[in-house]
Amino acid sequence: MQIALHIGAHSTDHEQLIQTLAKNGPQLGFEGIAVPAPNAYRKPMQDLLMSSMKGESTDSAVRKTMLDAIGFGGSATRALLSHENLLGRQHRIFEKGKMYPVAPRRLADLMSLLPVTELQVYMAIRNPVLFVADSYPQANAPSFAEFMDGVRFADIRWSDMIEQMAAAVPQADFTVWCHEDTPLIWGDILRDMAGVASDFALNGEFNGLKEIMTEEGFRRMTAYIQQHSPQTPQQRQRIISAFLDKFALPDALEQEIELPNLDDPAIERLTAQYEADLDKIAALPGVRLIQPAFQKS
Numbered sequence: 428m429q430i431a432l433h434i435g436a437h438s439t440d441h442e443q444l445i446q447t448l449a450k451n452g453p454q455l456g457f458e459g460i461a462v463p464a465p466n467a468y469r470k471p472m473q474d475l476l477m478s479s480m481k482g483e484s485t486d487s488a489v490r491k492t493m494l495d496a497i498g499f500g501g502s503a504t505r506a507l508l509s510h511e512n513l514l515g516r517q518h519r520i521f522e523k524g525k526m527y528p529v530a531p532r533r534l535a536d537l538m539s540l541l542p543v544t545e546l547q548v549y550m551a552i553r554n555p556v557l558f559v560a561d562s563y564p565q566a567n568a569p570s571f572a573e574f575m576d577g578v579r580f581a582d583i584r585w586s587d588m589i590e591q592m593a594a595a596v597p598q599a600d601f602t603v604w605c606h607e608d609t610p611l612i613w614g615d616i617l618r619d620m621a622g623v624a625s626d627f628a629l630n631g632e633f634n635g636l637k638e639i640m641t642e643e644g645f646r647r648m649t650a651y652i653q654q655h656s657p658q659t660p661q662q663r664q665r666i667i668s669a670f671l672d673k674f675a676l677p678d679a680l681e682q683e684i685e686l687p688n689l690d691d692p693a694i695e696r697l698t699a700q701y702e703a704d705l706d707k708i709a710a711l712p713g714v715r716l717i718q719p720a721f722q723k724s
């Protein structure tokens with residue numbers, strides 16, 4: 428069985444990916460693709476990984492519960508899973524000067540628990556400034572300094588973390604995208620994780636755009652796409668971009684940043700560093716970076 432595993436990162440998805448795929452469960456099922464209920468496999472998976480981290484032996488009954496919940500032994504040839512806390516819980520994103528330090532070991536341990544023919548790992552990344560700005564309030568940390576635990580903004584490079592995960596599980600394939608690009612490439616991400624063709628019909632592939640477009644703009648865009656069905660991902664992205672340019676809600680794509688010791692020049696430097704880091708990610712062996720198929724003007 429193939430496993431497509433979405434692992435976050437935190438503050439990029441809020442369960443939207445797996446929930447949208449689950450709503451398409453019946454039609455995906457006809458293609459041999461299972462979308463098991465996350466609540467059925469997450470706890471036993473987490474329990475097994477915690478035992479492994481402690482050096483304890485695997486509980487065979489718990490492992491069987493997890494495998495049954497995923498669908499091993501059934502007719503499906505591909506299962507779509509999501510569990511962002513595999514990287515570490517939100518209050519432990521940063522530990523002892525590192526970002527997600529347990530992630531490589533967790534993925535390696537998980538690989539040993541799953542009798543898979545292929546593991547594909549999916550992950551969204553995000554401008555570190557906005558990533559921290561959203562994650563810190565949700566972590567309920569006593570202070571910002573304790574949340575960061577010695578990590579400086581200038582030290583946050585997604586490429587380092589992804590490279591370490593890829594080295595820990597060299598038999599896996601990694602697919603990464605930028606959270607900032609999600610409105611343009613959401614349908615492509617859904618189809619890629621599902622493992623279906625680029626023209627496979629999926630319900631809800633435009634739902635995320637409802638939150639950042641006017642009601643009229645969203646209605647006109649979906650009507651246009653129905654009447655002029657795009658033949659390629661590039662065409663679909665161009666259409667979405669054109670309607671966003673005209674109908675995006677004024678404040679939907681902006682976010683106020685309230686973090687200690689970050690002025691506008693610092694944010695600009697960190698953003699430039701993040702954009703440069705994307706080139707390194709795209710060049711990593713076993714890693715594929717999904718980006719818009721055209722350059723926006």
